[in-house]
Structures are given as C-alpha cells and as structure tokens.
Amino acid sequence: MITRKSIQHHRDHKKKLKLVEELKTNTEDDHNNEVKNTIHQKLLDALDELNPRYKNALSLMHLEGYDYEEITEILKLSYGSCRTLISRAKEQLKLKMKGSALKEI
Structure with missing residues (x-):
C-alpha cells in the first residue's frame, strides 16, 4: 500500500514538473517572438527611411x-x-x- 502511494506521488510530481517546464518554454518562446517582431519592425522602418x-x-x-x-x-x-x-x-x-x-x- 505504501509502495503504491509513493509511486503514485512520484508520478504526480513528475507530471507537475513536466507542466512547469512546458510553461516555462512557451513563455520564453513568446518573449523571443516579441523581440524578433520588434527587430523586424525596426528594420522595415529603417528600410523605409x-x-x-x-x-x-x-x-x-x-x-x-x-x-x-x-x-x-x-x-x-x-x-x-x-x-x-x-x-x-x-x-x-x-x-x-x-x-x-x-x-x-
């Protein structure tokens, strides 16, 4: 009984860590896209000038x-x-x- 609970706890904890890592990665990707869009817009503005x-x-x-x-x-x-x-x-x-x-x- 205790063994099963500890294994289940470990699995649940592992899932939570995986979700946190995915969230962190998605947030970093969003930030990178914002930076790329900003640089792209500045480049186009400079090209227009x-x-x-x-x-x-x-x-x-x-x-x-x-x-x-x-x-x-x-x-x-x-x-x-x-x-x-x-x-x-x-x-x-x-x-x-x-x-x-x-x-x-």
Whole structure:
C-alpha cells in the first residue's frame, strides 16, 4: 500500500514538473517572438527611411532574392555600380539601425 502511494506521488510530481517546464518554454518562446517582431519592425522602418534607390536595391536582393546580375538588368546598371549601390545601401541601413538603437537608450 505504501509502495503504491509513493509511486503514485512520484508520478504526480513528475507530471507537475513536466507542466512547469512546458510553461516555462512557451513563455520564453513568446518573449523571443516579441523581440524578433520588434527587430523586424525596426528594420522595415529603417528600410523605409532609406534613399529610394538604396531601398529598391536592398529589396531586390534580400527580399526578392535576386542576384547581382539580375539586379543590374532590372536597374540598368553596370555590375560594379550595382555592387557599390548595394554596399552603400547596407552601410546606410546599418547607420539607421544604430541610430534607432541609440534613440531607445
């Protein structure tokens, strides 16, 4: 009788621990999703603030998935000009993201 009760107590305790762990994991996932959504929104806001040429070049490359050769055809640029444009666009985006991070502090 005592053995059965102790085994049942152990099983119940184990179930409670499992539920607590699941709850903890779900809460951490929710927090991570909130952080990702916030960063994603800041990135989109910074992208909107860019020069339209920079915004178009970055959108074509990173959102649409085009490579440099395809972008040169779309924007009617030379290969070198395209790479320079995207490089400058990335730098401007980095500066905008740093600026938004400093505003929060």
